[in-house]
Amino acid sequence: MPSQPRWLLHPTAKQLTLGGDARLIVDPESGLNRYGCSPMPRDEAFSFASSTATSISRHGYEAACRLHDCLFQDETERIAEDRLHDVTSHLASTLTRTLQIDTRKPGVLLSASGTDSQMHATAIVACSERSPLVSVVCGSDETGSGTPYSVTGRHFDGVTAVGHIVEKGTRIQGFPEIQYLGVPFRDDRGRNKSPEELDQEVRQAVAHSVHRGYVVLLHLMDQSKLGCMAPSLNLVDELRQRFGDAVQVIVDACQLRLDMEDLATHLDRNHIVLITGSKFFTGPPFSGASLYPSSMVERWSRTNHRLPSGLSNYLDRCTLPDWLARATPPLPAPADIGMRLRWTAALEEMSRYFAIPRSERIRLLDDFGLRIKRILDEYPELQPIQSPHQRSAINNNGQGPELSSRPTLIPFRIAAPGHDTLPPEQAGALYQLLNQELTQHSMGRHMPHDLSSRACHIGQPVPLGNGLGAAMRISIGARIIAGCRDPETSIVDSGFLKVEEEKLRTVCSKIQFLARAITRSI
Ligand SMILES: Cc1ncc(COP(=O)(O)O)c(C=O)c1O
Structure with a gap:
């Protein structure tokens, strides 16, 4: 009797935690992964964490269940694999259509996370180059923690996307030696460099590398963990x-807080673009994709380049788009459908967001941005951080009118008497406590019940270096905007923002309470 392949048998919530690195592993006690997210809807928690990751929504979960059920009807391993290949292609084409870049005909390689996509793009550039390579990473202090590894072809975690155990930091088989050069936004004293200084630093790094015979993978940041962009497109033109x-630009747009006009511009300039469905768009953790300009896809279809053999640790044979099929080493059979389910949930969030007309989306983004500002004003210890690199403040980069030109990541420091600002270690402890129910915890003892009983999730703190503490982050994610539309009537009503505003006030009150308690104890 035919039976379903084993890789379909795990239940949906379990599947959502498979097909990625150890960041997806759920702690059995808390039910949360390392980033404080659940693979089941966690409606009871107040979440403003799309800068890092968000628990799956009910809509997303239902969409993932639908796909899982549908695949389950395929009876034999071979038919199921064919279907999985088709499903992957379908997800890729739905993604480009949803982001309105399908007319550019980009190549799409879906992945388990933004960091996986950084590594994929590096592999694709590296294997068509004979010269030595260097990755110059702009905003190296505000990107993923695995980036120094992924952009130099090294294992960035102890577990790979297809579940192999590897040694973090070692070179992935088949990658050439790739140098790393980070260009951080801040200097050694923690001071923000000016955009001109940063451009000059990138100019020098690229010129110096090219003169020494290197091909440069220039990782352009658009946008960083704190909403910043560098270098300028003018500098890219000059280079x-x-x-x-000798310079290939790879855009880190993993936050996906930029508009389709800007995505299209990057592709038209022959930039490779990296995105995720799990940050602004609030798909479940994690999902990534690398997008390749059509000219590159055409070139690849005609060449005999071979991708590094170690990619077999990261991709199953149903993931590959046709244009890469000739270039790949033998890949393993699928072991799960986690990445497809997570992208399905992310696309559900995207379609809910884009169902609202653009003018309304802009109005709602502005409305909620103002509400956040007003709330932060109520809490003097929560001090917003300004940066000269914030994309929304840069006006020479042909910005789209929606996400590219307004802040959706709101970083702030926590003032701490006697310390200027809460040190990173204490900020980390606060972040953990914030995301827990504390009614039975010593920290919750003197807290009002509406705060201690509520788990509140915000972005992971980003250390600012040199005694400057850490940036805490509140973010506007697609779900807040999509929640304003009634799916039955299509009526858009900003009443939902009022509900979210009240939730944010609870989050800020709990942060203030915890910050005061933690400061008293240091
Ligand atoms: C700007 C930026 N790039 C890349 C990444 C890595 O993406 P992922 O967490 O999906 O691996 C992050 C993660 O926070 C990020 O903020």
Whole structure:
């Protein structure tokens, strides 16, 4: 009797935690992964964490269950694999259509996370180059923690996307040696460099590398963990003019807080673009994709380049798009459908967001942005952080009018008497406590019940270096905007923002309470 392949048998919530690195592993006690997210809807928690990751929504979960059920009807391993390949292609084409870049005909390689996609793009550039390579990473202090590894072809975690145990930091088989050069937004004293200084630093790093015979993978940040962008597109133009094909731009748009106009511009400029469905768009953790300009896809379809053999640790054979099929080493059979389910949930969030007309979305983003500002004003210890690199404040980069030109990541420091600002270690402890129900915890003893009983999830703190504490982050994610539309009537009503505003007030009150308790104890 035919039976379903084993890789379909895990229940949906379990599948959602498979097909990625150890960041997806759920602690059996808390039911949460390392980033404080649940693979089941966690409606009871107040979440403003899309800068890092968000628990799956009910809509997303239902969409994932539908796909899982549908695949379950395929009876034999071979038919199921064919279907999984089709499902993956379908997800990729739905993604480009949803983001309105399908007319550019980009190549799409879906992945388990933004960090996986950084590694995929590095592999694709690296294997078509004979010269030595260097990855120059702009905003290296505000990207993923695995980036120094992924952009140099090294294992960025102890577990790979297809579940192999590897040694973090070692070179993935088949990758050439790739140098790393980070260009952080802040200097050694924690001071923000000016945009001109940063451009000059990138200019020098690229020129110096090219003169020494390197091909440069220039990782352009658009946008960072704190909503920043660098280098400027003017500098990119200058570098391409001076050095031509010795510079390949890879855009870190993993936050996906930019508009389709800007995505299209990057592709038109022959930039590779990395995105995720799990940050602004609030799909479950994690999902990534690398997008390749059509000219590159055409070139690849005709060449005999071979991708690094170690990619077999990261991709199953149903993931590959046709244009890469000739170039790949033998890949394993699928072991789960986690990545497909997570992308399905992310696309559900995207479609709910884009169901609202653009003018309304802009109005709602502005409305909620103002509400956040007003709330932060009520809590003097929560001090917003400004940066000269914030994309929304840069006006020479042909910005789209929606996400590219307004802040949806709101970083702030916590003032702590005697310390200027809460040190990173204490900020980390606060972040953990904030996301827990504390009624039985010593920290919750003197807290009003509406705060101690409520888990509140915000972005992971980002250390600012040199005694400057850590940036805590509140973010506007797609779900807050999508929640304003009644799916039955299509009526958009900002009443939902009022509900979210009250939740945010609870989050800020709990942060203040915890910050005061923690400061008293240091
Ligand atoms: C700007 C940026 N790039 C890349 C990443 C890595 O993405 P992922 O967490 O999906 O691996 C992050 C993660 O926070 C990020 O903020």
